[in-house]
Amino acid sequence: MRQMYLHATAAACLLAFAMGDGRAAVADLTELSIEQLMQVEVQSASKFRQQAIDAPAAVSVVTADDIRSFGYRTLGEVIGSMRGVYVSYDRYFSYVGVRGFARAGDYNSRILLLVDGIRQNDSVFNQAMVGTESPLDVDLIDRVEFVPGAGSSVYGSNAFFGVINVITKNGSDYRGSEAAAAAGNYGTGKLRLTHGAAGDGGADWLLSGSSYYQRGQDHFYPAHGGRADDLDSDRSGTLFAKLRTAELTLGLIAGRRSKENPTASFGQTFNARGSESVDESASLSAEYRKALSTALSLTARGYAQEYRYRGDFIYGPPLYTNRDEAEGRMWGGELQFTSTHFRGQRIVFGAEYRRDDGVRQKNFDVAPYVSYLDSRVSDSTRGIYVQDEIAFGERVLLNVGVRHDNIGDAPSATSPRLALIYKPLPQTAVKLLYGEAYRPPNAFERYYATDIPSGYRTNPNLKPETIRSRELVLEHALSPSQRIVASLYRNDVANLIAQQYDAVADRFYFDNVASVRAKGAELEWTGRLRGGVVARVGASWQRAEDGASGTRLTNSPARLFKANLSAPFRDEQLRAGLEVQAMSSRKTELGSVAPGFAIANLTLIAPKLARNLEVSASLYNLFDRRYFDPAGSELDPIDRVEQNGRNVRLKLSYRF
Amino acid sequence: MRLRLRFRVLAAIATCLVASAGVCAQQVPEEDLKAAFIYNFVQFTQWPKEALKGASLTICASQGSALYGALQGVAGKAVNERRIALHPLADAVSGDCQVIVATEVDRPRLPAIRRASEGGAVLTVTDDSELIREGMMIGMVVEAGRMSFIVDNTRAGKAGLVISSRLLRLAKIVQ
Numbered sequence: 001m002r003q004m005y006l007h008a009t010a011a012a013c014l015l016a017f018a019m020g021d022g023r024a025a026v027a028d029l030t031e032l033s034i035e036q037l038m039q040v041e042v043q044s045a046s047k048f049r050q051q052a053i054d055a056p057a058a059v060s061v062v063t064a065d066d067i068r069s070f071g072y073r074t075l076g077e078v079i080g081s082m083r084g085v086y087v088s089y090d091r092y093f094s095y096v097g098v099r100g101f102a103r104a105g106d107y108n109s110r111i112l113l114l115v116d117g118i119r120q121n122d123s124v125f126n127q128a129m130v131g132t133e134s135p136l137d138v139d140l141i142d143r144v145e146f147v148p149g150a151g152s153s154v155y156g157s158n159a160f161f162g163v164i165n166v167i168t169k170n171g172s173d174y175r176g177s178e179a180a181a182a183a184g185n186y187g188t189g190k191l192r193l194t195h196g197a198a199g200d201g202g203a204d205w206l207l208s209g210s211s212y213y214q215r216g217q218d219h220f221y222p223a224h225g226g227r228a229d230d231l232d233s234d235r236s237g238t239l240f241a242k243l244r245t246a247e248l249t250l251g252l253i254a255g256r257r258s259k260e261n262p263t264a265s266f267g268q269t270f271n272a273r274g275s276e277s278v279d280e281s282a283s284l285s286a287e288y289r290k291a292l293s294t295a296l297s298l299t300a301r302g303y304a305q306e307y308r309y310r311g312d313f314i315y316g317p318p319l320y321t322n323r324d325e326a327e328g329r330m331w332g333g334e335l336q337f338t339s340t341h342f343r344g345q346r347i348v349f350g351a352e353y354r355r356d357d358g359v360r361q362k363n364f365d366v367a368p369y370v371s372y373l374d375s376r377v378s379d380s381t382r383g384i385y386v387q388d389e390i391a392f393g394e395r396v397l398l399n400v401g402v403r404h405d406n407i408g409d410a411p412s413a414t415s416p417r418l419a420l421i422y423k424p425l426p427q428t429a430v431k432l433l434y435g436e437a438y439r440p441p442n443a444f445e446r447y448y449a450t451d452i453p454s455g456y457r458t459n460p461n462l463k464p465e466t467i468r469s470r471e472l473v474l475e476h477a478l479s480p481s482q483r484i485v486a487s488l489y490r491n492d493v494a495n496l497i498a499q500q501y502d503a504v505a506d507r508f509y510f511d512n513v514a515s516v517r518a519k520g521a522e523l524e525w526t527g528r529l530r531g532g533v534v535a536r537v538g539a540s541w542q543r544a545e546d547g548a549s550g551t552r553l554t555n556s557p558a559r560l561f562k563a564n565l566s567a568p569f570r571d572e573q574l575r576a577g578l579e580v581q582a583m584s585s586r587k588t589e590l591g592s593v594a595p596g597f598a599i600a601n602l603t604l605i606a607p608k609l610a611r612n613l614e615v616s617a618s619l620y621n622l623f624d625r626r627y628f629d630p631a632g633s634e635l636d637p638i639d640r641v642e643q644n645g646r647n648v649r650l651k652l653s654y655r656f
Numbered sequence: 657m658r659l660r661l662r663f664r665v666l667a668a669i670a671t672c673l674v675a676s677a678g679v680c681a682q683q684v685p686e687e688d689l690k691a692a693f694i695y696n697f698v699q700f701t702q703w704p705k706e707a708l709k710g711a712s713l714t715i716c717a718s719q720g721s722a723l724y725g726a727l728q729g730v731a732g733k734a735v736n737e738r739r740i741a742l743h744p745l746a747d748a749v750s751g752d753c754q755v756i757v758a759t760e761v762d763r764p765r766l767p768a769i770r771r772a773s774e775g776g777a778v779l780t781v782t783d784d785s786e787l788i789r790e791g792m793m794i795g796m797v798v799e800a801g802r803m804s805f806i807v808d809n810t811r812a813g814k815a816g817l818v819i820s821s822r823l824l825r826l827a828k829i830v831q
Contacts, residue, residue: 029688029689029691030695030733032692034693034700034822034823034826037689037692037693038803040689246789291767294770294774295767297766340771346764391746394747426720426744427720477720479725481722530685
């Protein structure tokens, strides 16, 4: 396996240094007339996005071209390709790990997911949905930015380990219709229909619908001594709409996913039909941007989200269904002003109000009906924030921000951030970053209690958890098309909320379990090379440990390695994308080990196989490696979940 | 056995990637092409006499952007007996720039760009869809592998700039 990294890395590096960046070409181009220039073919199949060297973080970006080039199917696969991030799957949900943190029962509530600037985490679990449960089709994504580190100073709660910022495509990206169909192993099929139009005066709109089906696999679980037959199906439908004018953007994201669960989690009867979860959500948003004067601009946002969850759990014999239901409505608004009134300063300030209304959680046996939980709560959050970016000459930039939040009956939280950016050269930035963030316990952690075997009990003493992150970043452009990022960081989490199991009472509960500290280093090189070759190679080392005992956390790999290489062939008629992802071993909740692994994925695209037809073929887990993700304690006695072997996807997109 | 197979596949892929770099040489890197377009925009724009001081015509762009590197290939060239100079946008003040080239990285600097171009005859050019919407005069767009551009001639006219009809004829949209 090690040898494989070496070959992939060597190939990438050879390519990087064998080719210059060829600035001489510009002078020749100026000899051409503009009419001739308009006939020149642009080499931009995969665009290398320039990243803001001034940003107060080491931001990772994945673009729509990358999503096509590497055949990403979910948002989780997109962010899983980024520096320091890893995603685990337990055949139920996808869980995002950042810089050595990936907690069981976490449902990604420590990651803030924004789509076009609008919060997506729901009001019950505060879950950032990134797997097939996500209501946003990845084909509609223009780019995804991941901002690691404490982000509460701007965004408030849940921006704990980082912020995922998804920017969607516009009607002008389509100017017509597109139909896409995909098929793959495990009885997988997907259809999408999209129409986009752009009118005069900058207005445009986009409408898209997708449906997805996966029959799934039969999984053998040694811990249960048997196979879960035909219990892995995954079905979803999503709808997306966006309307833009010069100043106003309206958005709609809706989706429904149902997933069967083969793992008999929460002490269910193994291999019993009927165990599944259904997640539904619909979000409406509006954003209004206006320049009030040359030095002051306004962004106003409003949003409303309805979320519903149903989970069926099968117990017995005799078999009976225990059902979980949750629903919540979230609505709110934000006013944000950006002022450049003072020379050399950019001040952003704003206020946000968010209401979580009618957050309801129920648990009952379906027949005969016995209710174990019926809780209904409402909550509201009020936040104000200010951030000032001060330039001291050309070389020094200071970014200071603070946000104060009042959350219902929980203690209020103040989250500061401080960033010092020094640019000794225009292409080099050294960043010294400090931030604090918080996450209040979500409704599930606070109010969920069921008086059944392997049920839950509440914990009235639950407090918000907090993080302090410190980071030193070096970003350097080796040339206009090559860039390196190096980072050293340290995170200290206090009052971390984690799912605990009380063996005596046979109940799960949430508690602020002491403290956790993590430190690590990351290194990444990105290059856009001659001939349209794009490469990214990165490695990270991290140690996340329990503050009291000093032992390494579960589901926390010491090392991660990622390499992405994409290149065109035959005059851009064909493009190949090769991805290698590797990580070292991880401890499981039950004390065993999920061994380290390396997998490779290969995607070939023919963008114009026929007129308006794009065809792509992806081979995931190219070398058919067997690998596992650690399971949460709710899967006991299963300690780790086997991931997919080699599988293929064929996709056709037709524009008309 | 497995390892050897893997090596062969990887070696094949690497060889193909290297070979492909040569095959695509007739295509032009996007930033280089944009720089050449900007050179043409400058050629086909007429500034009011009082806006042009000295012997040079200054293009301002962010040093952090990839386009800045490409524009260095244009700097020093003569247009209508004036030499093109390249200047970092970050420390430009009103009157420094005759052309402002803004890219995606400049989105946060929009108010500063407005201030630097306000009241003066400054041609504003961008390749970023957001900034086109924010009222830049010329927007460059890549469509179907070719570069094209849109012109807001009303805005240019208000700033006292005269854009040649040859350029306007070639533009995809003229406002």
